[in-house]
Amino acid sequence: MKIIVTDAASKWFQTEMGLGNGNGVRFYGKVYGKTPVHDGFSLALTRDDDPNDVYTQTDKDGIHYFVDEDDRWFFKGYDLKVDFDPKKDPENVVYTYQENGEL
Template identity: 75%
Template sequence: MKITVTDAASKWFEDEMGLSSGNGVRFYGKVYGKTPVHDGFSLALTRDDHPNKVYSETEKDGIKFFVDQGDEWFFKGYDLTVDFDPELGDNVTYRYEENGELG
């Protein structure tokens, strides 16, 4: 799984969550909601500056964006792109792309 965070999304995290170099964001699956690839589950995030057992991570502007091994089930088979477009509202957006790692 590859995580990509755009420049616009990174700025959103800095501005909206007050994050800076050395901080972290953990993405995970939660019950209820819907994504383009999951019915009944949605993507959530939380500030987490101390990753433990990491399934996938990337760093952008000194901030670590990651998924724990316990949430592999939610992301397996997909790469995640996190973006921000102010015309779509005041939140980040997520795009899932199949990566062939379903096995």
């Protein structure tokens, strides 16, 4: 699984969450909602500067974006692209999933 964070999304995270070098964002699945690949679950995120058991991670502008091993089930078989669209209101952060063939 790959996590791709665009330049626009990285700037949004830095501004809106006050993130800087060495900080982290953890993506995970939560009950309720819907994604393009899961009914009954939605994508969530939280600031987490001390990852424990990382399944996958990418670094952008000194910030660690990651998924814990416990959340592998939610992302297995997909890559996650995180982008920012200032015209999309109220959810300016846009997530897209792409199959990656991971078994």
